[in-house]
Amino acid sequence: MAPMQISTNLVAAPSRVRQTTFVALAVCLAAIVAACVIVVAGLTTSFATAPFSPRVQDGHIPEGATVSLDDDHLPAIGKLDPALLSAMREAATDAAGSGLDFPVASGWRSAQYQDWMLRIAVETYGSEDVARQFVATPEESSHVTGKAVDIGSVDAQSWLSQHGADYGLCQVYANEPWHYERLIDPGDVCPQMVPDASSAREG
Numbered sequence: 001m002a003p004m005q006i007s008t009n010l011v012a013a014p015s016r017v018r019q020t021t022f023v024a025l026a027v028c029l030a031a032i033v034a035a036c037v038i039v040v041a042g043l044t045t046s047f048a049t050a051p052f053s054p055r056v057q058d059g060h061i062p063e064g065a066t067v068s069l070d071d072d073h074l075p076a077i078g079k080l081d082p083a084l085l086s087a088m089r090e091a092a093t094d095a096a097g098s099g100l101d102f103p104v105a106s107g108w109r110s111a112q113y114q115d116w117m118l119r120i121a122v123e124t125y126g127s128e129d130v131a132r133q134f135v136a137t138p139e140e141s142s143h144v145t146g147k148a149v150d151i152g153s154v155d156a157q158s159w160l161s162q163h164g165a166d167y168g169l170c171q172v173y174a175n176e177p178w179h180y181e182r183l184i185d186p187g188d189v190c191p192q193m194v195p196d197a198s199s200a201r202e203g
C-alpha cells in the first residue's frame with residue numbers, strides 16, 4: 001500500500017500547485033482590474049470637478065499684463081473679428097497723436113472662459129440675475145464671437161466715447177464704458193446703449 005500512497009501524493013502535489021497558482025493569478029488580476037477601475041474613476045471625477053483656470057489660449061490676459069492691439073500672436077487679439085480689430089487699430093493710431101494708448105483689457109474669449117467668468121460672477125453676486133448684468137452667457141457674449149474688445153484706459157474710453165462712431169465703434173452697455181463693438185459703418189450714428197449685458201439688444 002505504501003507505494004500507492006506515494007504515487008497518489010506525487011500526482012496530487014502538482015495539481016494543488018497549479019490550483020494555488022491559478023487562484024493567486026486570479027487574485028492578482030482582480031486586484032489590477034480593481035486598481036485600474038479606481039484610477040479611471042478618480043481621473044474622470046477629477047476632470048469633471050477640476051476648477052477651470054483660464055489660459056492664454058482661452059483669450060485670458062493675465063492680471064497686470066499690458067496687451068496692445070498689435071499683439072495678435074495672442075488669441076485674445078488674434079481671434080478678434082478683423083473688421084473690429086482694424087477699426088480699433090485705426091482709432092488707436094489717430095488717438096496716439098493725442099498721447100493716448102489703447103491697452104486691451106479683454107478681447108476674444110473662449111466659451112469655456114466666458115462660462116467660467118459667469119460662474120465666478122454668480123458666486124460673487126450671489127444671484128444669476130445680478131451676475132448677468134455684468135457678464136453675458138457664452139451663447140450671448142460678443143467676446144466669444146470676437147466682436148467685442150474692452151479698452152483698459154479711462155482716457156482712451158473717453159476718447160472713444162467722442163470719436164468711436166467715426167470708426168464704426170460703439171459703446172454698447174451703459175454700465176461698461178470700456179466695452180466696444182464695431183456696430184455701424186464709420187460716421188453713422190451708434191444705436192442707443194442698453195443698460196447692461198442682461199438687457200435685450202436691438203437687431
Ligand SMILES: [Zn+2]
Binds near residue numbers: 143180
Ligand atoms: Zn466687454
